[in-house]
Amino acid sequence: MAYQWTRQEKLKRGVWSAAVAAVICVGAITGAQLKTDNQKAEAIKRFRTTSAADQVAILEVQKDHLLQQKAGLERKLDLFRERVQERRGGGEK
Secondary structure, three states, rough: OOOOOOHHHHHHHHHHHHHHHHHHHHHHHHHHHHHHHHHHHHHHHHHHHHHHHHHHHHHHHHHHHHHHHHHHHHHHHHHHHHHHHHHHHOOOO
């Protein structure tokens, strides 16, 4: 004959299971954050040890990339505004 768990025992096991799962999730998130922080610090350290000319070149590449992203987002925003205008105006421009 199998042991019948009481309601209180089931609740206690459920609480413990949830607590263990929460500890594991928080540990994983904390570990990932620490790794990311270490990688950022290492990248900054590497950047600072490069020559000024190389730093300028790296920053120019980043600037170009950001300007491309900006252009893409502005295009999407313009298209969105056009669609909103069409809906409000009944399709007339």
